[in-house]
Amino acid sequence: MRILHVDTGRQMRGGQWQVLYLLGELERMGHEPVLLARAGSPLLERAAERGFEAQECSLVAVVRCSAGADIVHAHDAKAHTLAIAAAGTPLVVSRRVAFDPKRDILSRWKYSRVARYLAVSRFVGSKLVAAGVDEKRISVVYDGVPLLEPKPPAGLILTPRFSDPLKGGDLLGRLDLPVRQSDDLLSDLPGSRLFLYLSRSEGLGSGILLAMSAGVPVVASDTGGIPEVVIDGVTGLLTRNDPESITEKARLLEREPELAARLAQTARKRIVREFTIERMAEATVAAYRECLA
DSSP: OEEEEEEOOSSOOHHHHHHHHHHHHHHHTTOEEEEEEOTTOHHHHHHHHTTOEEEEOOHHHHHHHHTTOSEEEEOSHHHHHHHTTSTTSOEEEEEOOOSOOOOSHHHHHHHHTOSEEEESSHHHHHHHHHTTOOGGGEEEOOOOBOOOOOOOOOSOEEEEOOOOGGGTGGGGGGOOSOEEEESOHHHHSTTOSEEEEOOSSOSOOHHHHHHHHTTOOEEEESOTTGGGTOOBTTTBEEEOSSHHHHHHHHHHHHHOHHHHHHHHHHHHHHHHHHOBHHHHHHHHHHHHHHHHO
């Protein structure tokens, strides 16, 4: 299959990493991925560096490149709007956000043009159903992450650096914990003693998956799709979004290193079983084939 991917993200966030991982795995599987991404974006630069067929995104480029594609896959809301111009080619849209879809006339028309939605979690899928999308047009495709090599815990408590107010970064200043904000989780996670993921609205939380892959115990907000990954007391600890609960859960794992190690070990085993890049790509291709059947 030749698949045209459209992504308009300005930054290299979780969704853009998933696009990059998917391009590589699709190529390995024998498919022909093509990327249209925002000019100057980290995703476009990284894709080009890795030798993928990639160019700047525009309405003209979408129309031109979709002509020879079997599937058009839009990875964000603006990409979804642009991809509607690819008339005649089945449109697949990834949905990663946890907030309710808009229900105005224009939005309903936009959603009706999609052959298949790839919801990043069951929670996100339920939001689409509540907005009127037929559940037969929704596939849940969880993120996939690389398997990182666990290291003995020695570093500080790590958390992603967030600018989105819904991500709970404002809570960090109210915690009596030595928390370090990271711009590069792939490099910083191995060896961290705890991963803290705070959010008020979350489709899934790919950073959590990376921490679990690296064998780092996780404390995460009990919201959105996060509980589908962090099973409380089994693969990590869930917390309310208040300083007292967050601090209590973090200090519990620091007081009980055996508990922290057990949670981390169970979590990594779950990553190997369910959240690899290969499984993500296989589920995505299965959804493509359903659109073409």
